[in-house]
């Protein structure tokens with residue numbers, strides 16, 4: 001079974017501000033230029049990162065189960081109402097699992113998260129400190145993680161770099177999550193995008209924290225960095241904690257699987273270590289099992 005544990009619903013201009021959309025488009029053009037043709041290609045305008053329900057459903061064909069959420073980040077101009085997620089998930093409950101998104105900098109974040117769980121039936125939480133401009137080490141956010149512990153909500157962290165100019169990159173260092181992981185050891189967490197470009201920090205954190213995982217969404221279009229990250233993960237013994245994910249609309253699940261199958265391309269004809277096919281197969285078909293025991 002194939003599980004895509006990281007996808008978004010959002011579209012311009014309803015949920016995406018003008019400056020964010022312009023910076024996103026600029027970053028997409030760079031990715032396309034250096035991706036070797038693997039990036040998701042779409043019309044290159046401010047709608048390039050649109051993910052409406054019909055688009056999301058279409059690209060999700062390859063996956064058997066799909067986790068979907070929005071994002072709420074006042075600092076960078078992103079705001080997807082959680083009802084958009086719960087309404088969509090209700091159309092395809094056999095396949096989709098909806099997670100909540102709240103902005104920790106907003107005074108009602110805890111209340112909103114409770115509402116998402118009890119009224120909307122959402123099952124996890126998406127956070128992105130580099131979009132929301134908050135420090136995950138600040139104890140004033142601990143009540144949010146208390147809600148996660150109470151309701152057994154996993155957290156998807158965009159813990160890595162990103163392009164918007166209006167938030168701080170330093171909140172995105174993977175190591176900013178060590179205190180949360182140690183104070184809330186029972187809360188499952190995913191560091192998205194292999195923690196790029198801090199893949200080494202992500203790797204050592206995932207190795208030492210039993211409930212911290214990572215995903216390979218939207219990183220294959222930087223093939224050299226991707227191969228290095230996967231080799232590091234293999235050498236430190238964390239490849240069993242790498243989950244399959246697309247981060248649609250940044251990429252599709254088909255793009256990500258093709259990218260993983262091509263991970264050894266940059267080192268073809270050299271004596272450098274290969275990522276074996278068995279490890280690739282585990283990421284595609286097996287690694288979701290301890291994270292989503294309800295689907296086993």
Ligand SMILES: [Zn+2]
Pocket residue numbers: 006008158192247
């Ligand atoms: Zn994401």
